[in-house]
Amino acid sequence: xxxxxxxxxxxxxxxxxxxxxxxxxxxxxxxxxxxxxxxxxxxxxxxxxxxxxxxxxxxxxxxx
Numbered sequence: 001x002x003x004x005x006x007x008x009x010x011x012x013x014x015x016x017x018x019x020x021x022x023x024x025x026x027x028x029x030x031x032x033x034x035x036x037x038x039x040x041x042x043x044x045x046x047x048x049x050x051x052x053x054x055x056x057x058x059x060x061x062x063x064x
Contacts, residue, residue, distance in 0.1 A: 027052070 029037065041051035
């Protein structure tokens with residue numbers, strides 16, 4: 001089902017209001033790692049992005 005114009009407008013509005021709150025960070029992993037990473041995130045019940053963020057934050061607190 002295609003996205004409605006109202007939804008597109010709402011998404012654009014949210015993006016504009018929250019642009020400074022987030023830093024987009026593109027990561028690349030070997031394709032062979034995808035299944036392992038996705039499965040681990042699923043086993044923890046979190047999205048892949050949250051799983052990766054938690055690993056970064058854990059490293060930051062461990063090194064402090």
